[in-house]
Amino acid sequence: MSGNGNGHAYKVVLGYGTCGIAAGATAVKEALEQEVESGGYDVDLDIAGCMGLCFKEPVVEIFDRDGCSVVYGDITAKKVPQLLEEHVGKGQVIEDWVVKKSEDPNACDGDFLANQLRVVLRNCGKINPESIEEYIEIGGYEAARKALTSMTPEEVIDEVSTSGIRGRGGAGFPTGTKWGFARKSPGDEKYLICNADEGDPGAFMDRSVLEGDPHTVLEGMILAGFAIGARQGYIYCRAEYPLALKRLDIAIEECHQKGFLGENIFGSDWSFDVKVKKGAGAFVCGEETAMMASIEGQRGMPKPRPPFPANSGLWGKPTNINNVETFAAIPWIIAEGGEKYADIGTEKSKGTKVFCLAGKVRRTGLAEVPMGYTLRQVIFDVGGGIAGGREFKAVQMGGPSGGCLPAEKLDTQVDYDQITAAGAIIGSGGMIVADNRTCMVDLARYFLSFTQDESCGKCTPCRIGTKRMLEILERICEGKGEPEDIEKLQILAGDIKDASLCALGGTAPNPVLTTLRYFKDEYEDHILNHKCAAGSCPALITLYIDAETCTGCAACVKVCPTDAITGEKKEPHVIDAEACIRCKMCLSRCPSESIIAE
Amino acid sequence: MEHECTCSTKFADVDDLRPLEEIIERYGSEKGALIPLLQEAQDAYGYLDEKIMREIAKRAGYQFSQVFGVATFFAQFRLKPIGEYLIKVCHGTACHVAGATQITDEVANQLGIKEGETTPDNKFTLESVMCLGACALAPIMVVGDDTHGKLKPTSIKKVLKHYAGPSGSQASEGDDAE
Numbered sequence: 001m002s003g004n005g006n007g008h009a010y011k012v013v014l015g016y017g018t019c020g021i022a023a024g025a026t027a028v029k030e031a032l033e034q035e036v037e038s039g040g041y042d043v044d045l046d047i048a049g050c051m052g053l054c055f056k057e058p059v060v061e062i063f064d065r066d067g068c069s070v071v072y073g074d075i076t077a078k079k080v081p082q083l084l085e086e087h088v089g090k091g092q093v094i095e096d097w098v099v100k101k102s103e104d105p106n107a108c109d110g111d112f113l114a115n116q117l118r119v120v121l122r123n124c125g126k127i128n129p130e131s132i133e134e135y136i137e138i139g140g141y142e143a144a145r146k147a148l149t150s151m152t153p154e155e156v157i158d159e160v161s162t163s164g165i166r167g168r169g170g171a172g173f174p175t176g177t178k179w180g181f182a183r184k185s186p187g188d189e190k191y192l193i194c195n196a197d198e199g200d201p202g203a204f205m206d207r208s209v210l211e212g213d214p215h216t217v218l219e220g221m222i223l224a225g226f227a228i229g230a231r232q233g234y235i236y237c238r239a240e241y242p243l244a245l246k247r248l249d250i251a252i253e254e255c256h257q258k259g260f261l262g263e264n265i266f267g268s269d270w271s272f273d274v275k276v277k278k279g280a281g282a283f284v285c286g287e288e289t290a291m292m293a294s295i296e297g298q299r300g301m302p303k304p305r306p307p308f309p310a311n312s313g314l315w316g317k318p319t320n321i322n323n324v325e326t327f328a329a330i331p332w333i334i335a336e337g338g339e340k341y342a343d344i345g346t347e348k349s350k351g352t353k354v355f356c357l358a359g360k361v362r363r364t365g366l367a368e369v370p371m372g373y374t375l376r377q378v379i380f381d382v383g384g385g386i387a388g389g390r391e392f393k394a395v396q397m398g399g400p401s402g403g404c405l406p407a408e409k410l411d412t413q414v415d416y417d418q419i420t421a422a423g424a425i426i427g428s429g430g431m432i433v434a435d436n437r438t439c440m441v442d443l444a445r446y447f448l449s450f451t452q453d454e455s456c457g458k459c460t461p462c463r464i465g466t467k468r469m470l471e472i473l474e475r476i477c478e479g480k481g482e483p484e485d486i487e488k489l490q491i492l493a494g495d496i497k498d499a500s501l502c503a504l505g506g507t508a509p510n511p512v513l514t515t516l517r518y519f520k521d522e523y524e525d526h527i528l529n530h531k532c533a534a535g536s537c538p539a540l541i542t543l544y545i546d547a548e549t550c551t552g553c554a555a556c557v558k559v560c561p562t563d564a565i566t567g568e569k570k571e572p573h574v575i576d577a578e579a580c581i582r583c584k585m586c587l588s589r590c591p592s593e594s595i596i597a598e
Numbered sequence: 599m600e601h602e603c604t605c606s607t608k609f610a611d612v613d614d615l616r617p618l619e620e621i622i623e624r625y626g627s628e629k630g631a632l633i634p635l636l637q638e639a640q641d642a643y644g645y646l647d648e649k650i651m652r653e654i655a656k657r658a659g660y661q662f663s664q665v666f667g668v669a670t671f672f673a674q675f676r677l678k679p680i681g682e683y684l685i686k687v688c689h690g691t692a693c694h695v696a697g698a699t700q701i702t703d704e705v706a707n708q709l710g711i712k713e714g715e716t717t718p719d720n721k722f723t724l725e726s727v728m729c730l731g732a733c734a735l736a737p738i739m740v741v742g743d744d745t746h747g748k749l750k751p752t753s754i755k756k757v758l759k760h761y762a763g764p765s766g767s768q769a770s771e772g773d774d775a776e
Contacts, residue, residue: 054734281673
């Protein structure tokens with residue numbers, strides 16, 4: 001943004017997405033409003049969506065008249081008076097709290113952002129998501145206006161095809177080709193659906209885009225609706241995202257007022273409208289045919305394909321479905337040109353991809369990087385490496401359909417084909433980093449329990465096969481595994497992959513297969529030696545206290561539910577292994593990290 | 599989050615059909631409206647009582663089996679009443695890796711109930727949910743409308759204490775974050 005808007009000395013922008021609110025942004029907001037009022041500061045207060053700096057939430061960015069800005073992290077209501085007094089009142093930056101300065105992008109933790117390339121997230125954290133004016137001010141809806149008033153639908157599809165963008169929901173199908181199918185499919189009545197049912201545990205980029213820049217998604221949908229010939233669009237959004245739903249409702253209402261949605265938009269002869277459908281909690285509804293069943297008001301169960309949605313989709317009409325992140329990139333592609341997008345990335349994976357960094361990584365948050373970055377660059381350069389100085393063990397990518405890659409795969413480029421060849425998938429972009437305290441057998445068990453729970457039950461391989469795999473994994477984690485179990489898992493995995501009706505079942509065995517591929521020794525350790533080296537599986541570990549480092553503070557004694565810990569004051573304590581139920585309450589309480597699980 | 603309090607004091611009694619009539623009227627004969635109908639009915643009554651589902655079937659033109667089929671398919675629909683505060687412990691991947699199981703265990707331990715149950719005083723209902731999308735603050739749980747992040751098993755007692763008082767008294771958000 002140029003300058004700071006409307007003539008105030010400073011503009012103070014608070015990150016106000018779900019992460020920020022969960023970290024206490026509401027209290028900060030109230031404190032800011034109160035202090036600005038009582039202190040008489042010359043400040044324009046505004047909110048923005050998530051900047052992606054989740055590890056520093058709540059985040060406040062202060063712009064001066066020249067548009068230079070300083071981002072402050074870990075702001076609390078208590079810090080607000082000092083922040084305003086020093087930065088706004090005296091013009092002095094509080095260096096200790098700085099995350100990033102616009103004139104020095106590498107300051108402190110600023111390299112989290114400096115190592116990114118933001119296309120999809122270009123406006124997130126910069127504009128007020130509840131104001132269409134702010135979006136228009138930075139060029140919003142220009143791409144849609146240009147397309148609807150000066151391009152043919154075929155030209156829009158060509159531009160998207162030139163960009164090389166592939167569906168960001170997980171499958172990676174070329175978006176231009178998909179639109180081409182829907183365009184050519186005969187019929188006057190066609191539908192467009194935006195998949196905002198972000199069901200992969202560990203992925204939150206769609207939520208962040210919807211909360212931070214809902215108009216970009218709507219503009220992408222207008223362009224897609226025009227391109228394929230759909231007059232009605234649906235956004236199928238998870239009910240677990242109340243803030244995203246609220247901001248979508250506001251954005252759609254604003255579009256109606258401006259005439260960007262409805263009849264004859266931008267003065268063209270094209271009419272297009274969007275309705276929000278709130279999901280009801282079923283992972284399988286991320287699958288296209290299941291999602292359409294749910295929009296029609298039925299149980300969300302997949303159907304065999306063909307017929308494909310492009311021929312017979314919602315209400316039996318030609319339908320095109322894309323993910324939030326795909327739609328969010330479209331306005332940029334139309335505005336800047338497909339070739340510019342295709343210049344970013346690798347030969348077969350163009351553009352940028354948003355990853356959600358979470359787990360044991362130092363800086364958690366949203367990382368948008370060009371395709372072709374290595375995993376090491378994403379996790380270490382952007383993410384800052386492993387939290388707590390521990391050792392990197394694996395990165396889980398693609399959620400329950402994906403896999404875990406070990407340290408020797410860190411130099412793999414993020415590219416659809418390379419990640420798939422390594423055994424994981426890019427999927428929707430979740431990246432959960434595991435350190436040496438994460439048990440890979442338990443992680444595989446976790447994902448199987450997820451898919452087993454979410455299996456719709458329609459086809460037998462998925463319904464019963466995942467159940468049998470889960471039983472075996474539970475047995476292994478309980479120390480009751482048998483040597484043949486590994487082979488049984490492999491045979492079952494093959495059968496489920498081959499015979500399941502939809503991708504939920506077809507990919508369900510992946511977390512087991514990749515952990516068997518890279519961490520087979522952990523399975524063997526569980527089965528043969530009854531050991532969990534990560535100290536995670538309760539049945540296979542013993543908790544003890546390191547007498548060297550224990551300070552005898554007795555904090556553990558107070559939290560132990562079975563009174564299994566004893567010791568004299570200020571002397572090393574001991575755990576009675578017989579009485580210990582391995583709940584690890586003591587472990588999370590110990591200030592000197594003296595309790596060891598092995 | 600600041601909007602829409604869903605505490606049980608606001609729920610209608612299942613014998614009072616006026617809220618339901620209003621909801622059905624609003625959706626009229628809209629195609630595929632069964633799921634939003636059930637969602638709004640649940641918002642109004644706190645859960646989907648059989649009586650409510652039968653009324654929806656009769657008044658909106660569905661078979662009862664269709665209504666019941668949809669209500670039991672989706673995780674969001676509840677067939678039993680809930681307490682004043684619904685506790686949702688997130689079990690997404692990041693939360694799992696960060697110890698969500700211990701969080702659920704400790705909440706269950708503190709409240710003396712199992713997952714899916716409600717305390718005898720109707721104060722709390724404990725649920726496990728899939729990813730809430732605030733992975734950076736893992737492990738997290740939502741109590742009523744408040745999200746609590748970066749939890750430890752040892753911080754649960756303090757969090758619950760905020761809500762244990764008389765109805766309506768709530769914690770300030772994020773005060774338990776490190």
